[in-house]
Amino acid sequence: MTEEEARAWLVARNVSRETFAALERFVALLIEENSHQNLISAATIPNLWSRHIVDSVQLLDLAPGKGSWIDLGSGPGFPGLIIAALGDRPVTLIEERTKRVAFLRAASALLGIADRTHIVAAKVERVPSQPFAVISARAFAPLPRLLTVAEHLSDKSTLWVLPKGRNAEAELAGLDRSWQGNFEVVPSVTDSESAIIVATGVSRGKGRR
Numbered sequence: 624m625t626e627e628e629a630r631a632w633l634v635a636r637n638v639s640r641e642t643f644a645a646l647e648r649f650v651a652l653l654i655e656e657n658s659h660q661n662l663i664s665a666a667t668i669p670n671l672w673s674r675h676i677v678d679s680v681q682l683l684d685l686a687p688g689k690g691s692w693i694d695l696g697s698g699p700g701f702p703g704l705i706i707a708a709l710g711d712r713p714v715t716l717i718e719e720r721t722k723r724v725a726f727l728r729a730a731s732a733l734l735g736i737a738d739r740t741h742i743v744a745a746k747v748e749r750v751p752s753q754p755f756a757v758i759s760a761r762a763f764a765p766l767p768r769l770l771t772v773a774e775h776l777s778d779k780s781t782l783w784v785l786p787k788g789r790n791a792e793a794e795l796a797g798l799d800r801s802w803q804g805n806f807e808v809v810p811s812v813t814d815s816e817s818a819i820i821v822a823t824g825v826s827r828g829k830g831r832r
Contacts, residue, residue, distance in 0.1 A: 624813045629673035632812070633680065642708065645734050646676060649708075652733055653699055660722050662699035678813045679705035682759060682784045685809060685821055690756020691715065693776055695747050696763035698723055700730055702786070703759065707736045715741045717750055747772045754778035761786045766794040770802060770825060783822040786811065791818035803828035 624632070633643070650671060656662060667674045679702030686692070689712055694703030697716035704727065707714040718724050724744045731740045743750060752775040760769055769785065777783070787794055791808050798806075804825035811817040 624673040624677065626670060626672050629677045629813070632677055633672075636680070636709075638709065645708065646705075649700075649704070649730055649734055650676075652730055656726050657699075660726070662723070662726065663701075673813050675699075675701050676705060678702070678786065678811065679761070680709055681812050682706065682786070682819070683710055685784050685819065686757045686759075686782050688712075688756060692757040692759065693717065693755040695758065695760040695769070695773055697727060697742075698762070700727055701761055703727075704730055704734060704736070704740070706759070707731070707740045708734045711739075712756075713739050713741065715743060715755070717743050717745060717747050719744065719746050747776075750776060752776070754781055756780070757782045757784060759784050759786075766798055766820065767802075770798075774826070777825060779824050779826065781823070781825065783820070783825055785820040785822070786817070787820050788814075788817045791820050795820055801827055 653662060654668060663675065682702050683706060691713050692706055693715040694706065695717050697703040697718045703714050703716040716727055718727060721744065724742060727742050731737045731742065755776055758773055758777060758781055763769060795806055795808060802825065804822050806820060806822045809819045809821050811819060
């Protein structure tokens with residue numbers, strides 16, 4: 624997906640001019656802050672709208688509903704901040720690095736979504752147990768570790784949406800059989816070779832379907 628195609632894709636979703644303007648301000652802030660801390664790979668900046676913005680927005684189509692959303696290892700805010708900016712549900716963002724937490728708070732205010740984002744400075748495994756409707760994680764951890772450290776934030780109805788790039792099939796194939804649930808690999812709209820793992824009913828058990 625090119626940058627032109629990415630913007631056209633967002634227009635087709637009826638993203639308002641106000642939201643587009645807010646995203647433009649966010650992108651400018653991200654690029655500026657990236658010169659001070661490594662939020663995203665500099666090589667992806669020329670394709671930022673496709674590689675990061677649309678790549679995050681597409682998760683909304685995989686997780687319809689109104690329940691609470693938690694984003695693990697939010698870093699520069701992908702997908703958590705973008706989900707909050709284009710969706711209408713509360714989003715909790717978990718990030719343990721102090722400088723990134725400060726960036727997330729500044730970006731949340733800039734996007735005008737501070738009222739529906741909750742930014743937690745902690746390791747995922749130290750977040751108090753409670754089930755969320757949706758769990759997302761992008762470039763956070765390999766699938767086995769991700770499920771292990773975040774299982775306490777889910778129940779059988781939780782939907783997991785996990786962008787895994789070109790490693791999705793391999794990570795799922797390598798998952799310990801003690802994990803049970805319904806796992807699906809969905810192609811990404813931004814890259815025909817990338818995919819998203821979507822799962823429900825995830826728990827430790829005797830095996831998985």
